[in-house]
Structure formats: C-alpha cells, structure tokens
Amino acid sequence: MMQESGTETKSNGSAIQNGSSGGNHLLECGSLREGRSNGEAPAVDVGAADLAHVQQQQALQVARQLLLQQQQQQQVSGLKSPKRNDKQPALQVPVSVAMMTPQVITPQQMQQILQQQVLSPQQLQVLLQQQQALMLQQQQLQEFYKKQQEQLQLQLLQQQHAGKQPKEQQQVATQQLAFQQQLLQMQQLQQQHLLSLQRQGLLTIQPGQPALPLQPLAQGMIPAELQQLWKEVTSAHTAEETTGNNHSSLDLTTTCVSSSAPSKTSLIMNPHASTNGQLSVHTPKRESLSHEEHSHSHPLYGHGVCKWPGCEAVCEDFQSFLKHLNSEHALDDRSTAQCRVQMQVVQQLELQLAKDKERLQAMMTHLHVKSTEPKAAPQPLNLVSSVTLSKSASEASPQSLPHTPTTPTAPITPVTQGPSVITTTSMHTVGPIRRRYSDKYNVPISSADIAQNQEFYKNAEVRPPFTYASLIRQAILESPEKQLTLNEIYNWFTRMFAYFRRNAATWKGAIRTNLSLHKCFIRVEDEFGSFWTVDDEEFKRGRHIQRGRPRKYCPDENFDELVA
DNA sequence: GGTTCCGTAAACACGC
DNA sequence: AGCGTGTTTACGGAAC
Structure with missing residues (x-):
C-alpha cells in the first residue's frame, strides 16, 4: 500500500506539475495571471x-x-x-x-x-x-x-x-x-x-x-x-x-x-x-480544412458518413461532405453545445487515459528495480543490497537455470508481472498463483523486494507473487539468528502479508510441506526444540524440491553438515 | 503432448 | 485424544 500510494503521490505530483505547467503556459501566453481561488480578483x-x-x-x-x-x-x-x-x-x-x-x-x-x-x-x-x-x-x-x-x-x-x-x-x-x-x-x-x-x-x-x-x-x-x-x-x-x-x-x-x-x-x-x-499551426480545424491534401483523413468524415457526433449523414464524396459540414454544422448554438459535449467526452477520456498512464507508470516504477537492473548470468545480481541480507542478497544468482536457460537477462515486464501485483481484488479470486517470478526469473526475493511493497501486502489481501520457498527463505534470512521455528515462520507470514491471515490451515500446511521438500531448508534441533535454517547456496542451486526422488529425512546428517 | 514447477490436500508418524 | 510438527504422496494447473 505504501508503494502504491507513494507511486500515486508521485504520479499525482507529476500530473499536477504537468497541469500547472500547462496552466503556466497559458498564463504566460495570456495576459491574465489570475489567482482565482480567493474569488475576488x-x-x-x-x-x-x-x-x-x-x-x-x-x-x-x-x-x-x-x-x-x-x-x-x-x-x-x-x-x-x-x-x-x-x-x-x-x-x-x-x-x-x-x-x-x-x-x-x-x-x-x-x-x-x-x-x-x-x-x-x-x-x-x-x-x-x-x-x-x-x-x-x-x-x-x-x-x-x-x-x-x-x-x-x-x-x-x-x-x-x-x-x-x-x-x-x-x-x-x-x-x-x-x-x-x-x-x-x-x-x-x-x-x-x-x-x-x-x-x-x-x-x-x-x-x-x-x-x-x-x-x-x-x-x-x-x-x-x-x-x-x-x-x-x-x-x-x-x-x-x-x-x-x-x-x-x-x-x-x-x-x-x-x-x-x-x-x-x-x-x-x-x-x-x-x-x-x-x-x-497544429490545429484540428486547420487540418480538417486542408482537405485537398487530407481529404481521406478528415476526422469528421469517414466511410462516406459524416462523423459529427450524432449526425452520421451520408455524404457521397468529400465535397458534399464539406457542404454538409458547412451547412449543417455551422457555428451556431447547437454546434457549440455539441462541441461542448464532445469536449466533455474528450476530457473524460483524457482523464481516464491520464489515470491509466499513472497506473502504468506506477507499475513500471514498481518493477523498475528488477526490470532494468542488469541480470547477466555471470554477474551477481546485486539489486537487493539489503541491510539484513548482505550475504544472500549480494550473492543472489540464478536459482533455477534449467527453467530459463535462454533468458537469464529477461526483464520482468509489467505484462508478466503486473497483474499479480496490482489487481488486488482479482488476485484474491483467481486462486493460487503459480510461477512466482522470484523463482521463474531466477531472482530470489529479498527484503528489498518485499519492503518495496511491505505496506501494500500488509494491508491488502493480495497474494504475494513469491513462492512459499522464497518467502520461507526470506523469513529465515530476515531473522537476526538466521533461524526460525515453524511458529515464528507462521508469524512472519501473518505479520507481513494480509493474505496469510486467512485459510491458515492451507498455507501453514504448504509451509510445512515446503520446509520438508526443499533441500535448502535445514531443520536443526537443540535443547529448546527445533528450528529451521536455510542453506542459501542450495536454494540458489536450482531445483530445490525433490519430488520424484523423495529425500530421506536425516536430521542428524543435516545437523552435522550445518555444524561442519 | 510431455516435462517441470508449484500449490494444495491428504495421509501418516512422532512427540508433548 | 488432541494438537503441533514434520514427512511423504498424489493431484492438478500453469508454464515451458
């Protein structure tokens, strides 16, 4: 929410700026520089x-x-x-x-x-x-x-x-x-x-x-x-x-x-x-009048029909159209009123366009970090630079190369990324989202990824576009000791994402399943119980889920590896 | 159309 | 017995 609102604020600001600049232009052009707000000028x-x-x-x-x-x-x-x-x-x-x-x-x-x-x-x-x-x-x-x-x-x-x-x-x-x-x-x-x-x-x-x-x-x-x-x-x-x-x-x-x-x-x-x-002089009227050159592109004439709003009179040729235009749509009160209506229509469309442009800009801004950062495979992806994830973030690298062998540098475009982030309501209704981009594009999520939209996900019931594995890893790596109990992982999910405040049985079960299936998650036992750590190298290695070949649960072995 | 990834559900085991 | 935790399997959707 913070991200979105922030972007909107920024966009609005620019929009206001644009508007004011246009207004200034007019003010500079015109002789009247009015301060109308007080109503006494x-x-x-x-x-x-x-x-x-x-x-x-x-x-x-x-x-x-x-x-x-x-x-x-x-x-x-x-x-x-x-x-x-x-x-x-x-x-x-x-x-x-x-x-x-x-x-x-x-x-x-x-x-x-x-x-x-x-x-x-x-x-x-x-x-x-x-x-x-x-x-x-x-x-x-x-x-x-x-x-x-x-x-x-x-x-x-x-x-x-x-x-x-x-x-x-x-x-x-x-x-x-x-x-x-x-x-x-x-x-x-x-x-x-x-x-x-x-x-x-x-x-x-x-x-x-x-x-x-x-x-x-x-x-x-x-x-x-x-x-x-x-x-x-x-x-x-x-x-x-x-x-x-x-x-x-x-x-x-x-x-x-x-x-x-x-x-x-x-x-x-x-x-x-x-x-x-x-x-x-780039005025529509002028262009419309230069019919000798643009007789076939007159905005008010097409397919033999007058396109004046509400007219649709049939004009066999352009000349007859011009006659019709000058006779039927001369400058009178009716035409003026129609023009005013059309102006309002255009204004509404422009407002809608401006809103959509803002939305697009917000999307682009939101995705800018991942979409523009160089992602050359041999180069470490240092787009995270998170304070809390100095190691894992700075060493982030393709984690599932077999999936995208030919597009290691493919940017995350709004087309592929936008819907899962923006459409708050639809996200909740479309069901589970597969192919979280953090895995698909070999980019592990980071605190920066989540932090960018932290407020948004905290308040909006939007499913985060990350896999359970990525989120679990993130939760663990965010912890001071780089280790969390299962319950702490639960709490992190509910704390960070409004989406995970419902259907607890489902996502909690998914967390447990992922913890077990992913090789990168290591369960460690001590005298106070058990907790989970993450082997980030294993996480970044690629296939971190062993399904066809179920791994044998061997806590001692994992513990030994961790100690070693 | 096959493969792979991923989410989900369920069964099961274990310990408290 | 109930619950939490952990493991494993199966299934299906989506992407490749």
Whole structure:
C-alpha cells in the first residue's frame, strides 16, 4: 500500500506539475495571471485584460500605419510589373490562411475551460465588454486586410500585364508581410484573450458567448483555392529561401505573446516550419480544412458518413461532405453545445487515459528495480543490497537455470508481472498463483523486494507473487539468528502479508510441506526444540524440491553438515 | 503432448 | 485424544 500510494503521490505530483505547467503556459501566453481561488480578483483580471487590450490597440495602430505606408507606396509605384510576379500571391495567401484560421481549443484548453470557476456577474460583464471590443477590432482589421488584399490583387494584375520593377514590388511585399505579421499578432492576442475568458468561466457561464468571439473567425474559413495557392506559394518560396528571404512562412506554433514583452512577438519567421505547404499551426480545424491534401483523413468524415457526433449523414464524396459540414454544422448554438459535449467526452477520456498512464507508470516504477537492473548470468545480481541480507542478497544468482536457460537477462515486464501485483481484488479470486517470478526469473526475493511493497501486502489481501520457498527463505534470512521455528515462520507470514491471515490451515500446511521438500531448508534441533535454517547456496542451486526422488529425512546428517 | 514447477490436500508418524 | 510438527504422496494447473 505504501508503494502504491507513494507511486500515486508521485504520479499525482507529476500530473499536477504537468497541469500547472500547462496552466503556466497559458498564463504566460495570456495576459491574465489570475489567482482565482480567493474569488475576488476581478480588479486584477480586468487590469490584465486591459493590458492585453492596450497591446492589441498598439498592434492595430502599427497595422494601420503599415497599411497607410503600403497604400502610399502603391500610389507611388503605380503600375510597375515585377520580375517575379509569381511570388506575389505567396505573400498574400499565407497570411490569409493565418488570418482566417479559426480558433481551435486544444485539449489543455478544454480541460481548463471545463474546470473553470465561476465569475461574478460584474466580472463577466467587464470581460464581455472587452471581448466585444476586441471583436470589433478584429472585424476592423479584417476589413482593412480585405481592402489591402483587393488592392494588391488589382495591382498585381496590372503589374503582370505592364511589367514592373521588382525592387519596389519587394518593398510592397515586405510591407505587406509586416502588416500581416501585425495582423497575426493581433489575432494571437485575441486568441489569448479568448483563452483567458474561457479559463475564467465565461464560455461556460454564458453559453451564447462562445459564438461571439468565434464567429468572425470561423466565418473566414479557408477556401480550397487559398489552400492551393498557399501550396504553390510555399513551394515557390522554398527556392527563394536560399536567397535569405525567410519571410516565406509563418510559424504559428509559438503563438504565445508575452504580455510584458509584446515586442517579442511570437511571429517567428521560420522557413522550415511548414511542410507540404502546410502552416505549422497544429490545429484540428486547420487540418480538417486542408482537405485537398487530407481529404481521406478528415476526422469528421469517414466511410462516406459524416462523423459529427450524432449526425452520421451520408455524404457521397468529400465535397458534399464539406457542404454538409458547412451547412449543417455551422457555428451556431447547437454546434457549440455539441462541441461542448464532445469536449466533455474528450476530457473524460483524457482523464481516464491520464489515470491509466499513472497506473502504468506506477507499475513500471514498481518493477523498475528488477526490470532494468542488469541480470547477466555471470554477474551477481546485486539489486537487493539489503541491510539484513548482505550475504544472500549480494550473492543472489540464478536459482533455477534449467527453467530459463535462454533468458537469464529477461526483464520482468509489467505484462508478466503486473497483474499479480496490482489487481488486488482479482488476485484474491483467481486462486493460487503459480510461477512466482522470484523463482521463474531466477531472482530470489529479498527484503528489498518485499519492503518495496511491505505496506501494500500488509494491508491488502493480495497474494504475494513469491513462492512459499522464497518467502520461507526470506523469513529465515530476515531473522537476526538466521533461524526460525515453524511458529515464528507462521508469524512472519501473518505479520507481513494480509493474505496469510486467512485459510491458515492451507498455507501453514504448504509451509510445512515446503520446509520438508526443499533441500535448502535445514531443520536443526537443540535443547529448546527445533528450528529451521536455510542453506542459501542450495536454494540458489536450482531445483530445490525433490519430488520424484523423495529425500530421506536425516536430521542428524543435516545437523552435522550445518555444524561442519 | 510431455516435462517441470508449484500449490494444495491428504495421509501418516512422532512427540508433548 | 488432541494438537503441533514434520514427512511423504498424489493431484492438478500453469508454464515451458
């Protein structure tokens, strides 16, 4: 029990640590670092949200300036054709993709949303107002961007026909890219703000609200042609990257923008971040939308059926599926509710998975000593190093080589070992357990083996995965005099294992049988009675049970041997 | 399918 | 006679 609980504590600790780290990640990304437990942090939260608000306004201003500059440049440049006009769409499409990339909630965010705490109505109101302001900004930016895109498109068309100097065009492109970066930064800030809102319970408390922040973003879903364009563009940019222009793709994986250092934008230009024409934004929504490449792996489409939870509408091809998806599963209250339900399902599954992972980790940790220690046959197995078993433990060696001649170093895997240790209830019902691993794998048990699970076996009625012979040997070797009477052996069993507090007649008889059958157990008589010792060399020798050839009981001989 | 290991039950003996 | 201890045998399940 101690082992198990200890492991659980450790696992829980790591889990908590992981969770907190994830939370810290979000906290670092977002502007809100709230201490929600006291339930009275609206001022702090609002202040942090305001900070994000200011940052977004700054970004918006920068974007506007860039846009103005670009417009001026366009006016100056007039109709000039570029040498490499094929590059122009490249600078539009990626940002278009990024601009319209829907917000996708990661599983971590799901958990946080689901585990959120309730805010006060005042908090909600403030946050909602902020959110609405942000959405207005977002729409404003989108309008700017659309206009800019239209102008650029027009310009490009004109340039393609008239021919232009590439220098100015590159400047335009650079300006546009910078502008797009600002847009992305804006979007990321908004996303962080959304996450903050979600974490504060806004989305759950106000079921209608998620549609508010998500709506404009989801409306800008990536058209297929944009994907195709982006694909072509990135492939064209790959060649250009060697010239030092690394503005070809936007690495959105690091969308965390520090509130304290907004200049350290996360818009890291990473020319290698994209593969196969895909932005390195690992959002399920994006992947689902890039159906040109993944039309057969859409998570919501399979076997001609829409896999939206509860839908199962038949879609003959992927295009019809997309139509169906956009029409029947648009972003509305119903879809949002279904998504929330699915989030809960995922959360439950993740929790279950986390528990099972913890369990597996505990099993692995528990078995780590024996499974990872070198067990080369010629090497003494010094995994015990027990204080009370200096001799026997340090000299532990294969004890039944004929049984496992080819696997002297076979590790004890959880597969073979786990059930007998973990399944407390099943252990009691499956009946006698044969092949205790201590014998099977030629590893005598030790005080360390038992000590690791001492509390567990003391309290849980779990049959220890050791043979009677191993346990008897252990009991004897643990004693100060390396000798025990039969009754003391009984007491050791009952003291160390809850399992042996029942059915005494059975296991006591087994002990007596084993003491008699095993050559390694030597009965010694003195003036006070008789006691049992263990010949550990004999124990480690291999077959220590003589069945086919019953040994002749000869206490005098044994005594002489012991004395000698 | 045979062998081996192991647990279990039982019979038996011996001494107190 | 009853009990504890010790020995031996038989049987069956599981693993090899």
